Amino acid sequence: MIKIGCGQITWRGVPESQVLDDIARAGYAGSPPRLNIDRSAADTVSFYQQYGLEPAPCYFSAPFWRADQCDNIVEAANRAARFVRDIGCTEMYVAAAGDYTARNGRSRRDASGHVKPDDSLTDDEWRTFADTLNAVAAASLREGVSACFHNHVGTVIEVEDEVERLLEMTDPEMVFLGPDTGHLAWAGVDVLDFCRRYLGRIKTMHLKDIDGSVRARGADAQWSYTEFVDDGIFVELGEGCVDFRSIMSMLAMLGGFTGWLIVETDVTQKPSAFESARVSRAYLHGLGV
Secondary structure, X not given: OEEEEEOOOOOOOOOHHHHHHHHHHOOXXXXXXXXOOOOOHHHHHHHHHXXXXXXXXXXXXXXXXXXXXXXXXXXXXXXXXXXXXXXXOOEEEEEEOOOOEOOOOOEOOOOOOOOOHHHOOOHHHHHHXXXXXXXXXXXXXXXXXXXXXXXXXXXXXXXXXXXXXXXXXXXXXXXXXXXXXXXHHHXXXXXXXXXXXXXXXXXXXXXXXXXXXXXXXXXXXXXOHHHHXXXXXXXXXXXXXXXXXXXXXXXXXXXXXXXEEEEOOOOOOOOOHHHHHHHHHHHHHHOOO
């Protein structure tokens, strides 16, 4: 059974109780808890149940390319996986942290949407990244949780070549995928083709839409991540360029997909975060999901 969750990133400066109430009223089954709050797994489940919601897969990020941080990253990921297991989930999103500056002196946030080859990791950093991610995935699997790599614009794994290189360097029996449709589209990836090719490794997804005209304009003008966001790159599902109808059909026909799909609109132009969540949920209902 597919479960539709809603990320909490759209709400800013709002008590968590209001966020969860809005998400429940908008028609979602759950939401991902943050990993950095001081609440036990049992208390998290109980808190979410007050709103008729389930905890959904959490998000873990780290500088996987840092050789001096490998042991700390694996230990932190292991703690996160135990929490994820204890809230009743079997997947965890894992992503690169967003604080990388390339050897050309340009940060990845400055390179967002117009990445060049010399914005990438060095060969040594690639190997460290893959080895650390494999170790994180192995530790997570021992807790019964699948580590699902999550692509993100503004990080070292953004464009298709980078995602594919990482997948080739990691163990497909341990490192799975939790792709973000909007960030794939922003990076210039054919989202439907990508999901079709890697369906066997996809266990969960972030459903996100973007304005294709903003993407094109910003790529031509060499905008930074912040400039893209300020100009309205993020839109609600069905209002941008991502073909969710075909993606949902593919999931149904090719793999019998079951699991969590998490709706996210990082920044909304709607009157409220609740309205944003409602619009996207209504769109998915219209697709039969």
